[in-house]
Amino acid sequence: MTTSSKPDITPQSASLKAKGPSTDLLKQWLRDMLLIREFEVRTMQAYQNKKIGGFCHVYIGQEAVAVGCTAALEPNDPVVTAYRDHGHALARGMDPKYGMAEMFGRIGGCAKGKGGSMHFFDKEHHMYGGHGIVGAQTPLGAGLAFATKYEDEIINGGVSNRVTLSFLGDGALNQGSFHEAQNLAGVLDLPVIFVCENNGYSMGTAISRGTTMGHDITSKAAGYGFDSAVIEGMDVIEVYEGMKAVVDKCRETSRPAFVDMRTYRFKGHSMSDPRKYRTKEEEQQYAQDDPIDKLANELMNNRGLSRDEYDVMAKEVKKQIREATKWAEASPIPDIEELYRDVYVEKFGPYSGTSLPAMLED
Amino acid sequence: MPQRTMVEALNLALDQSMANDENVCVMGEDIAINGGVFRVTKGLLEKYGSNRVMDTPLAECGIIGTAVGMAIYGLKPVAEIQFSGFTMQAFDQIEQNMARYRSRSRDRYPISMVMRTPYGGGIRAVEHHSESRESYWAHTPGLKVVIPSGPRNARALLKASIDDPDPVVFYEPKAVYRAFREDVPDEPETMEIGKAQVVREGADLTIIAYGAMMRPVLEATDDLVELHGMDIEVIDLLSIKPMDTQTLVESVTKTGRCVIVHEGPRTCGIAAEIIARLNEDAFEHLIAPIKRLTGYDIHFPFFQVEQHYLPDADSIIEAVKETMAFDA
Numbered sequence: 001m002t003t004s005s006k007p008d009i010t011p012q013s014a015s016l017k018a019k020g021p022s023t024d025l026l027k028q029w030l031r032d033m034l035l036i037r038e039f040e041v042r043t044m045q046a047y048q049n050k051k052i053g054g055f056c057h058v059y060i061g062q063e064a065v066a067v068g069c070t071a072a073l074e075p076n077d078p079v080v081t082a083y084r085d086h087g088h089a090l091a092r093g094m095d096p097k098y099g100m101a102e103m104f105g106r107i108g109g110c111a112k113g114k115g116g117s118m119h120f121f122d123k124e125h126h127m128y129g130g131h132g133i134v135g136a137q138t139p140l141g142a143g144l145a146f147a148t149k150y151e152d153e154i155i156n157g158g159v160s161n162r163v164t165l166s167f168l169g170d171g172a173l174n175q176g177s178f179h180e181a182q183n184l185a186g187v188l189d190l191p192v193i194f195v196c197e198n199n200g201y202s203m204g205t206a207i208s209r210g211t212t213m214g215h216d217i218t219s220k221a222a223g224y225g226f227d228s229a230v231i232e233g234m235d236v237i238e239v240y241e242g243m244k245a246v247v248d249k250c251r252e253t254s255r256p257a258f259v260d261m262r263t264y265r266f267k268g269h270s271m272s273d274p275r276k277y278r279t280k281e282e283e284q285q286y287a288q289d290d291p292i293d294k295l296a297n298e299l300m301n302n303r304g305l306s307r308d309e310y311d312v313m314a315k316e317v318k319k320q321i322r323e324a325t326k327w328a329e330a331s332p333i334p335d336i337e338e339l340y341r342d343v344y345v346e347k348f349g350p351y352s353g354t355s356l357p358a359m360l361e362d
Numbered sequence: 363m364p365q366r367t368m369v370e371a372l373n374l375a376l377d378q379s380m381a382n383d384e385n386v387c388v389m390g391e392d393i394a395i396n397g398g399v400f401r402v403t404k405g406l407l408e409k410y411g412s413n414r415v416m417d418t419p420l421a422e423c424g425i426i427g428t429a430v431g432m433a434i435y436g437l438k439p440v441a442e443i444q445f446s447g448f449t450m451q452a453f454d455q456i457e458q459n460m461a462r463y464r465s466r467s468r469d470r471y472p473i474s475m476v477m478r479t480p481y482g483g484g485i486r487a488v489e490h491h492s493e494s495r496e497s498y499w500a501h502t503p504g505l506k507v508v509i510p511s512g513p514r515n516a517r518a519l520l521k522a523s524i525d526d527p528d529p530v531v532f533y534e535p536k537a538v539y540r541a542f543r544e545d546v547p548d549e550p551e552t553m554e555i556g557k558a559q560v561v562r563e564g565a566d567l568t569i570i571a572y573g574a575m576m577r578p579v580l581e582a583t584d585d586l587v588e589l590h591g592m593d594i595e596v597i598d599l600l601s602i603k604p605m606d607t608q609t610l611v612e613s614v615t616k617t618g619r620c621v622i623v624h625e626g627p628r629t630c631g632i633a634a635e636i637i638a639r640l641n642e643d644a645f646e647h648l649i650a651p652i653k654r655l656t657g658y659d660i661h662f663p664f665f666q667v668e669q670h671y672l673p674d675a676d677s678i679i680e681a682v683k684e685t686m687a688f689d690a
Contacts, residue, residue, distance in 0.1 A: 053486035053665025105666030114664050116488045132490050133451060134420045174419035175451070202420045203399075204392040210419040277395055333666045343660050355628050355659055 020237050021071075023303040027313075029071065029236050030299060033063040033292045034317045036087045039096050042321050043086065043103065043117075047271050051329075052103040054116040055132075059087035061234075061266035064291035065197055066091035068239025069165060069261075072247045078126045078144040080137050081167035083118035084197075084265075085130025088167065092125040096321055101328035108331030112338065134202075135175025138194065141166020142185040142256075145192035149254060163250045164192045171202025173211055173220065185256035186224045193250050194221070195243075195259045197233065203269045204277040221258030233263030234289045237298075264289070365543040368510070371517035372402045372478075372534065376440065378550050379524045380410050383438065386524060389416040389425060390442030390478075399444055400480060400539055422451035426477060430459045433475035434467075438524060446481035446533065447490025453498075460529045461504035476523045480536035481509075482574045482625055483672050486665035493662045494573075494626035499531040500603045500635070507602040508555055509533040511576035513544040515600060518553040526555055535574035558606035560613065564595035567619040567682055570610060570636060572599035575623045575673060582678035590679075592686060602632055610636060611643040618649035619688075621681045623673050628656040650688035655681045 021029075040058040047056050059066065066087035073079070081088045089099055094110060102109030103117050111119045118132040128144060131137035141164050148162040172178050173196060185192050196217060200207050207214035218228035227249065231242035239261070246257050264286040268275045275283075299305035337360055340348040348360050366374065379386045388403055394417040397404030407415040418425050422443055429439035443449045449456065456477065463473040483492040499507045508523055508530055510516035516534065523530040561576075562583060571579045576598055586592045595613050599605070614620045620640060622633040633654035640652060655673045663671050 054488040055491060105664050113666060116664050118488060132488065133448065136451070171420040174421040174424070176421065176423050177451070202391075204396040205417050205419070209417065272399075274396075336667060336670050339658060339660055339663050339667055339671060349659065351659060354654075357658060 020241060023299070025071070026237070026295065026299055026303060027305065029067050029240075030292070030295050031313050031317065032067045032091055033236065033295065034314055035096065035320065036063045036066065036090050037292060038317050038321045039086060039090060039099065039324075042100070042325055044267070044271065046100075046103070046325070052117065053105060054103075054118070055083075056103070056117040056271045057084040057269065058267050058271075059084055059265075061286070061290070062197060062199065062263045063087055064236035064239050064295075065195075065233045065261055065263050068236045069195060069243050071240045072243035073163065073165065076126055077162050078128055078148065078164045079167070080128040080141050080144060080164070081130055082134065082137055082169055082172065083130050083132050084169065085118065085120045089120040089122055089125075089127050089130070092122060092127045094120065094122040094125055094127065095324070097324035097327040098122070100324045101331045104328045104331070105333065106328055106331035107334045107338070108328065112342070113331075113334050114338070114342075135168060135172035135178045138166050138168050138172065138175075138178040139181040139184070141192045141194065142181045142188075142190050145185065145190035145256075146188060149191055160191055160254050161251060162191065163247050165195055166192050167195045167197060169202065170196055170198040170200065170207050170211065170214075170217065171205075172196075173217060174202075182221070182224045182226070182256070182258075186226065189254050190256055191250050191254045193246055193257045193259060195261055197261050197263055199263050199265045201265070201269065201277065204273070206277065217260050218258060224256075226256050226258045228258040228260065230260045230262065233261040234291045234294065236291055236295055363545040363547050366513050366517075366546040367540045367543055368513045368516045368534070369400055369402050369539045371513035371544075371546045372520055373404060373406075374546065375517045375520035375524070376403065376406060377409065379440075379521060380406065380414065382550075384414075385436065386438045386440065387414045387416065387432065388440045388442065389418050389429065391418055391420055391425075391444050393417060393442050398442060400536065402478070402534075403442065422448050423455055426452040426455040426460060429475050429477070430455060430463065430473065433473045433529070434463055434471040438474050440476045440478060440524060443477060443479040445491050446479040446495060447493050449477070449479055456499070456505070456531070457502055461502045464528065465504060472527060473529050474527050476520070476530045476532050478520070478532045478534060480539070481533045482535050482537055483662055483668050484537035484574060486668070488664055489662045492668070494624070494657065496531075496533055496602055497626055497631055500632060501630075504529065506530045506555055506604065507533065508600065509535065509573040509602060510600065511535065511573055511598050512538065512542075514546050514551075515553060515559070515598075517546050518551045519555065519600065521550060521552045522555050525552070530555070533573065537574040538577070541577070553600070556601045556604035556606060558600055558609040559598045560595065560609065561598050562594065562596040564593040564617065566593040566617055567621065567686060568595045568597060568610075568613040568617045569621050569623065569678070569682065570597045570599060571623040572602065572632075573625075575625055578673060578675045578678055579623055581675040582682065585675065585679055586682055590683070592682065594682070605635070605639070607639050607643065610640060614640050614644045615647045618647050619685050620652045621678070621685055622652065622654045623656070623678055625657045625672055627659045628654065629659050631656050650685045653681050653685045
């Protein structure tokens with residue numbers, strides 16, 4: 001899947017609802033999804049050219065999830081996710097140049113080039129990061145929700161009015177930390193929504209092989225007494241409308257919820273995944289369900305988006321990512337002393353004797 | 363003799379142990395159909411079936427806990443944790459159950475199992491995909507900790523670990539996985555756990571290292587011997603716990619100087635333990651303070667700067683020269 005400047009216009013496949021969000025909003029979402037797609041295409045190229053180190057997981061195919069979910073939130077609602085995190089950070093508003101520089105290991109990156117692909121943080125946009133350990137971010141979602149509620153109710157004496165989205169993949173459904181997080185969120189009435197981006201595979205293991213009740217994962221949330229929803233994640237309008245209802249209710253009731261967000265990653269688990277565990281036919285079938293083509297078709301067929309307008313949009317996005325990549329390449333590699341910064345509050349940590357390397361001694 | 367990479371050698375050890383003993387089962391994330399992310403278990407599913415070669419959910423705590431249950435009943439599970447950074451999710455099961463079952467049951471339920479996991483940097487990865495936390499496991503009573511350095515000893519030590527009556531944490535230096543080939547015989551071969559190997563004899567100074575650090579150590583040693591005329595003794599620890607104190611003490615008693623190299627963080631690292639033992643048993647023979655060249659006390663850095671974190675031949679040469687030049 002690359003950014004196609006000529007979506008295949010097949011009216012039969014246009015499944016989007018005619019009503020719903022305004023055309024301007026839909027155009028914005030199309031642009032947002034194109035931006036994520038283009039970012040990921042350039043990411044893959046840069047990885048292959050060895051400009052990016054570390055393990056790298058691209059979001060291609062799942063763009064509608066990050067964009068639709070973000071649209072259902074207020075700007076100051078916290079978001080936390082796992083390692084396939086580029087889409088969430090970009091949808092949340094992070095400038096792509098900070099993401100690209102992060103993966104290039106440059107000081108200008110969103111984590112000073114120290115975290116890489118799996119660790120996109122953006123405090124300004126309330127993005128509490130990507131996380132590399134499967135499931136380990138989910139209790140953080142519960143904690144963030146506790147904190148916003150505490151601030152709103154106890155410190156400010158008002159009503160809880162923020163919602164935390166805690167994303168996870170379907171592989172994380174089986175981690176103990178996730179179950180502990182759900183129970184805590186339920187016991188403490190926390191305004192957190194666990195959004196399971198169910199792309200059907202935990203790395204190379206199909207959900208049917210690795211997860212009990214994999215055909216109906218909302219049954220797990222039912223065990224915790226949560227409201228849940230199954231949302232078609234390849235359709236940004238459905239994502240938005242489904243999430244809006246869940247988010248609004250969570251904001252109002254301060255009760256946790258769970259979402260089975262049905263999606264598909266078009267690429268492998270990571271850049272080094274031979275994808276032997278699924279068939280080419282399956283991949284081709286899902287390629288027909290491309291969320292970007294789907295929205296572009298809707299806009300062209302029913303909302304008056306012209307081909308020229310689309311081409312201009314795609315071109316702008318390409319230019320933006322090209323410039324982000326250039327900016328990232330120009331950003332310096334961190335100084336060696338950066339190795340020791342930010343581990344503790346002190347500049348180089350509370351070290352003494354030979355535990356402080358000679359290079360850091362004044 | 364066939365030449366094998368470490369990945370192939372480990373695969374051979376697993377294959378032969380499974381062929382030899384139907385109690386040996388392997389389990390882990392994507393180890394069956396995919397053959398593991400590093401392909402160490404490649405082909406085992408086809409040969410031994412899904413009852414003995416199991417893809418597990420992404421649930422490290424569950425993997426180790428389940429393996430413990432299998433082991434206390436009498437099976438010999440070899441559980442793979444995909445990266446050593448992911449073992450932290452299983453810390454409780456390793457520390458509280460895997461390590462303690464023989465003791466807790468007062469030997470009624472001995473536990474023979476292996477946790478295999480790739481560790482270490484040098485592959486342009488990131489913190490939890492690059493770190494070396496062998497100290498945690500060495501600190502835990504009840505566990506053995508084994509770290510091979512090349513294909514041949516990896517194969518022999520993995521067989522020894524599977525055969526061992528106690529639980530073994532088997533750390534595989536992923537930077538060495540495909541770095542070179544070595545003669546590894548088809549016939550089963552084993553090594554004693556708890557024995558270090560003197561890989562080069564020398565009179566002036568002892569370098570002690572293990573795992574992936576053996577390569578830069580040997581590279582540095584070539585330089586030190588050939589260009590600087592130093593007679594260096596090199597010891598490959600191979601087993602962190604039990605530690606072969608005798609071999610270390612004998613060597614340092616002879617040379618009087620010692621440099622220890624590891625990539626794990628410095629504070630409470632394995633070097634600290636070695637220094638304590640040498641202090642106890644070889645103190646009067648020391649000519650110079652023992653030097654440790656280690657990773658820093660930081661989280662493993664991202665790829666652009668990881669070479670500054672990892673000890674390399676240059677920094678090892680420097681450490682050896684400083685120790686040789688020491689003048690009380």
